[in-house]
Amino acid sequence: MDLSKKTLIDLYTTMLAIRRFEERVAQEVYAGNVPGFVHSYIGEEAIAAGVCLNLDRQDRIVSHHRGHGHCIAKGADMKKMMAEIYGKKTGYCKGKGGSMHIADFSIGMLGADGIVGAGLPIATGAALAAKLEGKGKIAAVFFGDGACQEGEFHETLNLASIWKLPLLFVCENNHYGVNTSAKYSLGAGEITRMPEAYHIATRSIDGNDVETVYQAAAEAVAQLRKGDGPYFLECKTYRWHKHFLSEGLEDLRPKEELEAWKRKCPISVFESRLIREKILTEGKAKRINARIMEMVEDAHDFALSSPYPLPEDALQDVYSA
Amino acid sequence: MDLSKKTLIDLYTTMLAIRRFEERVAQEVYAGNVPGFVHSYIGEEAIAAGVCLNLDRQDRIVSHHRGHGHCIAKGADMKKMMAEIYGKKTGYCKGKGGSMHIADFSIGMLGADGIVGAGLPIATGAALAAKLEGKGKIAAVFFGDGACQEGEFHETLNLASIWKLPLLFVCENNHYGVNTSAKYSLGAGEITRMPEAYHIATRSIDGNDVETVYQAAAEAVAQLRKGDGPYFLECKTYRWHKHFLSEGLEDLRPKEELEAWKRKCPISVFESRLIREKILTEGKAKRINARIMEMVEDAHDFALSSPYPLPEDALQDVYSA
Amino acid sequence: MREITYEQAATEAIQEEFRRNPRTVHMSTDLAADLQQEFGPDRIRVTPIAENSFVGASIGLAGAGFRTVSNLRMATFGFVAMDQMMNHAAKITYMFGGQAKFPVLYRMTVGAGFSGAAEHSISPYSMFMNVPGLKIILPTTPYDVKGLLKTALRDNNPVISFEHFLLGGMKGEVPEQEYLIPFGKACIRRKGSDVTIVALAKMVYSALDAAEELAARGISAEVIDPRTLVPFDREAVIKSVKKTGRLVVVDEACQTCGAAAEIIAMVTSDKGAFRKLKAAPARVCGLDIPIPFSPPLEKFAIPDAEKIVKATRGVMR
Amino acid sequence: MREITYEQAATEAIQEEFRRNPRTVHMSTDLAADLQQEFGPDRIRVTPIAENSFVGASIGLAGAGFRTVSNLRMATFGFVAMDQMMNHAAKITYMFGGQAKFPVLYRMTVGAGFSGAAEHSISPYSMFMNVPGLKIILPTTPYDVKGLLKTALRDNNPVISFEHFLLGGMKGEVPEQEYLIPFGKACIRRKGSDVTIVALAKMVYSALDAAEELAARGISAEVIDPRTLVPFDREAVIKSVKKTGRLVVVDEACQTCGAAAEIIAMVTSDKGAFRKLKAAPARVCGLDIPIPFSPPLEKFAIPDAEKIVKATRGVMR
Numbered sequence A, B: 001m002d003l004s005k006k007t008l009i010d011l012y013t014t015m016l017a018i019r020r021f022e023e024r025v026a027q028e029v030y031a032g033n034v035p036g037f038v039h040s041y042i043g044e045e046a047i048a049a050g051v052c053l054n055l056d057r058q059d060r061i062v063s064h065h066r067g068h069g070h071c072i073a074k075g076a077d078m079k080k081m082m083a084e085i086y087g088k089k090t091g092y093c094k095g096k097g098g099s100m101h102i103a104d105f106s107i108g109m110l111g112a113d114g115i116v117g118a119g120l121p122i123a124t125g126a127a128l129a130a131k132l133e134g135k136g137k138i139a140a141v142f143f144g145d146g147a148c149q150e151g152e153f154h155e156t157l158n159l160a161s162i163w164k165l166p167l168l169f170v171c172e173n174n175h176y177g178v179n180t181s182a183k184y185s186l187g188a189g190e191i192t193r194m195p196e197a198y199h200i201a202t203r204s205i206d207g208n209d210v211e212t213v214y215q216a217a218a219e220a221v222a223q224l225r226k227g228d229g230p231y232f233l234e235c236k237t238y239r240w241h242k243h244f245l246s247e248g249l250e251d252l253r254p255k256e257e258l259e260a261w262k263r264k265c266p267i268s269v270f271e272s273r274l275i276r277e278k279i280l281t282e283g284k285a286k287r288i289n290a291r292i293m294e295m296v297e298d299a300h301d302f303a304l305s306s307p308y309p310l311p312e313d314a315l316q317d318v319y320s321a
Numbered sequence C, D: 001m002r003e004i005t006y007e008q009a010a011t012e013a014i015q016e017e018f019r020r021n022p023r024t025v026h027m028s029t030d031l032a033a034d035l036q037q038e039f040g041p042d043r044i045r046v047t048p049i050a051e052n053s054f055v056g057a058s059i060g061l062a063g064a065g066f067r068t069v070s071n072l073r074m075a076t077f078g079f080v081a082m083d084q085m086m087n088h089a090a091k092i093t094y095m096f097g098g099q100a101k102f103p104v105l106y107r108m109t110v111g112a113g114f115s116g117a118a119e120h121s122i123s124p125y126s127m128f129m130n131v132p133g134l135k136i137i138l139p140t141t142p143y144d145v146k147g148l149l150k151t152a153l154r155d156n157n158p159v160i161s162f163e164h165f166l167l168g169g170m171k172g173e174v175p176e177q178e179y180l181i182p183f184g185k186a187c188i189r190r191k192g193s194d195v196t197i198v199a200l201a202k203m204v205y206s207a208l209d210a211a212e213e214l215a216a217r218g219i220s221a222e223v224i225d226p227r228t229l230v231p232f233d234r235e236a237v238i239k240s241v242k243k244t245g246r247l248v249v250v251d252e253a254c255q256t257c258g259a260a261a262e263i264i265a266m267v268t269s270d271k272g273a274f275r276k277l278k279a280a281p282a283r284v285c286g287l288d289i290p291i292p293f294s295p296p297l298e299k300f301a302i303p304d305a306e307k308i309v310k311a312t313r314g315v316m317r
């Protein structure tokens, strides 16, 4: 399948939006302006972009602690995201969730979650809902190589398999859980061996090549919409920042490894190609970049100028009416 | 490998001991004389016998809710077992555990456990201990097809795989968890697909043929003692009684299925063969049976004539000194 | 009026509410045959033995606009699903700023008295009470279980129904016509003037037996069944204690950090109630030991009418 | 005396005890580099992110004669391992009739105050207190964490150490020579005569600040740090309340069914202490809400010196 120019530019734009947003957030985190723990998605943008651009608004996704990219790719509002990250009243969760718990149910983003592996069972519910609704909707769940070590992963593969759920598993294999190599902690070696054991359609791809991700996801989503049961996409990638953004935190990963992966930057490699193939010009790239920078700055201004919630607001939303 | 006459007779005797013990217990349960829930091992005797006769006293086993057979095969004292089942002070656990929680640490039987799947992680600890002790000891864990659905199963396969633990997984696949068919609830179809995904040596065998079980276990145990990492033995079998012994409980399994499996009785088929092959005579079989019946009766008398614990004994053993 | 069992009443509640709302799903490791016959296998689902997965699934279903019932059977199996219940079901309404509703109902049996031994005989409701975001009901009669479960199935929040294992077969009057029981309304099971006995779950019956016995000794005990633990009918208990000046709390759960501790703390830290207290309140709870298997040990471990009488007389002295 | 951090003191405790006993194993999802360097990768093990599995493994190791430390990091991750901790570690000594010892130590951080939001900011110790068979420690200083962990590592039972997330970097005096701190001995952090303040975990420091402030207003507060929750030093608290006649309990955990409820129930149901109480006891606890992310909301959710002063003055009135 040859991708349309529009799709290629959309993929590029989405990745760049995530990158610029995350860069801005990182800058503010290191300046000490952001409370809590922030997990940066930089380096993994191709996955969120490649997958989510295949989804409709009605399709639902479940994300994890490193979730900003999924939000942006699914169409979330950067303003409300940034405000949430700052703990402002205008944020997606009125300041109650923060970076790790952004959700936008209106666009089918059912939320980021901070417990490793826990989004997986929740996503089976979203997929079952789609199946029961019978309108060809699907659900997608993003999770790391670390999540594949939790029992909930196994239970979810099994449930998705026996109920033939329209669930797209998107494993963002960035090769580490904090500082522990997946080579050490995953007995299967290849992650795909696990879903295969459950007769789940499986593919392992270069998660830094957005076109590959997009095409693989398109194929997977088409199968899912037909009701053929779950699909497992392993996307190999690498995170550029520390596990979470923090001066104090150690990064025990080999420096050369990081450098090698940086050379495979999902954005700059793709950009060069688009320019080489004349799909994009340097001028246009600059304009896209400028527009995104503006959006990010607007979002940041919005967050900064937004009020904090009132202390008593803490008492609301414990229960729904 | 041709088994010695002694081994064959031992296997026969062990199976028969389990059968007669379980029959006696069932009789008493249905007469309303036994408190609590009792899960009968009848029909599955070949597995406990075939596996445990390959183990030394120093090897450790972990069992589950259907654990009487494992206790007997590992060499537990029927008297203390029966007393425990009756809740007597002379029982293995001083009446605190009952049928579902018999243990005998002195013979390496680390206990039966009533939470589906929970024995598996515990067994990894026993296996790690064996590995650290470095004396070629091993651990074995018994569990059902139902346990393969719990997340703890997956976590245990992974841990055993990456730590190369000397752990023998003995899956007693009796095809049902309570009334739910494993065909429905296990997406993998063949259970062995799951351990294989973790690069664990795996074999699926007829769990009703004690010689097959013995030989497979012998091979597995030899590999485990060499330190080659875990081994997974799936033993296909069937339980003859309801999930637990109870008038009220429903058994939704097809009648014909049960009948077919009864014709594959691990004991009577084996007995006929031993007699046919002149390893056993009918007379000797009778004598063995009589001796076992006597042991079971002695155990039962012991249990009946033993005192209940004093109410205040309930306060002991909450903590170890 | 017709009499049906507690479990039948519970099933009726689910049937009626599932008829009202097709966007409802029931999950359990065992086949719920009655329900499946009426509502089909799509909505009445048998799950693998993997509690965290189907409790998690209930949350995803809720996030997508469905209501669910997950029957976990014994509360001890709930420990396998603690992550989904406590880290997620309880918290996501809040941490997502109230964007979505999570109407999930979890049913679990609790209690001892059937030689289930340590693992199978627990009453862990206080743990869940410590986690805001959950509502917790403790139905004690066939009438209550139907009315409370129906209310639960219209509530927009996670509700946990703790049902005593030994009440499932109990018969009682249940009207044919529809009714609901509001959360947070205690039921005074017996009126009295000398002492307030708050009793939880099956202990309501032991407390009523004890009250009978106490009456014979000239002590008039008021027996309160809170019916729901979250929300809790603080007013009913405090009002009663202000009247009687004495409080005994009876619960089968282990004493330390149980619901009984909360009820005593709630009452004694109320200035008005504290002033009216004529004696130190008393707890009659399960001993702080795992439940033993053997009948004489188990009997020793949990409260009964005799122990309640003794403690109440102690409070009267 | 030298000063080291809380976390260093904890590491020293493990080092010293691992030197004494080679049959010891440490497990955690993160590399414990200091320990691994000294004791090697066989004993200091990195685990997959699978809490139930390595908590379960600790039980099997114990059953085979080893001692273990499992560092679960945040208590919220402990919810993933509830089955092994509560259904097994806590119960198997008992249900096997005391045949074997299970010396397993689980370390978890608790507490809020760092914008960790709802999932990562919990203080669930009361849940564990409701499960007999576990011992529970709550070290609040570098000195205490070392002494208590060393005692834990010689105890023959499951011990859970709840350590406030924000105390890890705190410095304090820790002697070079060996010492142990017995379980069940509270520490009176400040002497006083008008009111007893029992404070848990990091709230000890807020209570001390409050006591200072109260002193300036002529109120003499005694501040008690129980140090261990199971066993609990009942005598120390009751003795103090008998002296002061007033009780305030401070805890960051959610109020309902928290440890504070237990402490109040324990004191008020003691006839001697009840008689001496001059006022209704008060709780200053975390609100019954999930911990919110945003700093002003979070500050509102948890106690501080100001709130303690206010509540204590209320009790003095």
Ligand SMILES: Cc1ncc(C[n+]2csc(CCOP(=O)(O)OP(=O)(O)O)c2C)c(N)n1
Residues within 6 Å of the ligand: A065, A066, A114, A115, A116, A143, A144, A145, A146, A147, A148, A174, A176, A177, A178, A243, D029, D049, D051, D077, D080
């Ligand atoms: C149950 C649980 N255990 C531990 C943690 C702490 N933790 C947060 S993220 C993380 C690593 C997750 O690795 P992976 O799933 O590969 O995602 P990545 O961070 O690499 O994107 C860990 C251990 C947690 N949040 N939840």
Ligand SMILES: Cc1ncc(C[n+]2csc(CCOP(=O)(O)OP(=O)(O)O)c2C)c(N)n1
Residues within 6 Å of the ligand: B065, B066, B114, B115, B116, B143, B144, B145, B146, B147, B148, B174, B176, B177, B178, B243, C029, C049, C051, C077, C080
């Ligand atoms: C975590 C948990 N969930 C549910 C149960 C209830 N239960 C007890 S045994 C059982 C079936 C187990 O099936 P399997 O593992 O195949 O063993 P079998 O009974 O067939 O020998 C179930 C569901 C339990 N004990 N623990």
Ligand SMILES: [Mg+2]
Residues within 6 Å of the ligand: A144, A145, A146, A172, A173, A174, A175, A176, A177, A178
């Ligand atoms: Mg990773």
Ligand SMILES: [Mg+2]
Residues within 6 Å of the ligand: B144, B145, B146, B172, B173, B174, B175, B176, B177, B178
């Ligand atoms: Mg089975």
